[in-house]
Amino acid sequence: MTTRTRRTERRQEPLSRERIVGAAVDLLDTVGESGLTFRALAERLETGPGAIYWHVTGKAELLAAATEAVVVPAVAADDTDRTPQEAIRTLALGVFDAFDAHPWVGAQFSRATWRPTLLRVFERIGRQVQALGVPEPAQFTAASALMNYIVGVAGQNAATTRAVAPGTNRADFLDATAHAWSALDPGEFAFARGVAGRLREHDDRTEFAAGVDLIVAGITGGT
């Protein structure tokens, strides 16, 4: 039976930038940042490393494309029938959840190749700032502050929770951390020791959202 009856699947579906970026996101999600390798990517796509370079220029562009593929949908929520405050909150939580689900994304925003993606986030935030009625001269500063807070704090949070070994649940991790803090030097780390117990009951996501609301309140005049 050497004859192939099914001619339509020639060898496989052809390579494409989309398929490559998709496989890269998968690899980053499952094996982590160090697991994204041109060789591993080639194996998953059943090809050689060289073929990938026909579609992307190198690893930097690949990481940028993977970042964009994750972040852009997360900030593309529908705005209609929402107050600007609600829209900003939704957008912020979209970024937060995307960073949380794909811990490698936060690190990308500390590197140099993120610019187009960040500009998209800035644009969406800026439009809501306009809708808030912020006067034109203050719009740039207001949008910058919000964007820096959202991307910066969400990234910082993702870096913190990434320390959790995969498989352990959040409660166990917080328990272990609280225990470690309680054992710190009482002189040097008095404050951390004292608040160690609060670790168990706090909720990063809620506190992140509260921070967004606080900045929005500050922007709109605080009156």
Added chain:
Amino acid sequence: MTTRTRRTERRQEPLSRERIVGAAVDLLDTVGESGLTFRALAERLETGPGAIYWHVTGKAELLAAATEAVVVPAVAADDTDRTPQEAIRTLALGVFDAFDAHPWVGAQFSRATWRPTLLRVFERIGRQVQALGVPEPAQFTAASALMNYIVGVAGQNAATTRAVAPGTNRADFLDATAHAWSALDPGEFAFARGVAGRLREHDDRTEFAAGVDLIVAGITGGT
């Protein structure tokens, strides 16, 4: 003249963890993150790569030690004779300036090896939060919010300004960015186009400090 008259300089001052970390910081500052190589480090220390491993366990520990060497002095300012608000502001600007002077530090805080350093920052912030008179149940949340803002936003700012090619000055860079934004698609990037001109006159450091003040005001009750 094959005889060595100077016997005192045997070969060099001996290797030590301190000297290695110092050279690593130098290398990171001058050549950037990709310039920190065990081979380059060995050459600068006039030794071989193997010798370095007697003093540090690997590159991860080396990066963590370099980060600590830069950040800890930056947050160790003298607190006496300051209001808590002033102390927090000074601390925040210390982190901001350290991240700005050593752009590779911000990226470290998105990775997994920063924990001891971050805890030191948290401790210092927490003590000032206590001094502000924040009630005990809210201290943890308040200190977390401040720390996340300070580290997150300072890191984000450092990543943005790092895009500047070394040698170009800030005004030229802002000019070029403003020009690029003005050329964006009017439909997709209406807001960014509109505020492009504001880029030239804004000051990241001042706006960062204003954000810190805003959060402090929110923490202390906002009355």
Added chain:
DNA sequence: AGGACGCTGGAACGGCGTTCCAGCCGGAGG
């Protein structure tokens, strides 16, 4: 039918982090 070309994928290169180990060198013990 034949040529051209987009696309493939395996081989190869230089450089990386890391490991290994032969040997140096200063001080403790005879």
Added chain:
DNA sequence: CCTCCGGCTGGAACGCCGTTCCAGCGTCCT
């Protein structure tokens, strides 16, 4: 004084990485 020993050194080597190169496949145009 010599000898031995162990902390410390530094160069060689290993495996893996990103990237480049190129012979050849398949498809479409002429």
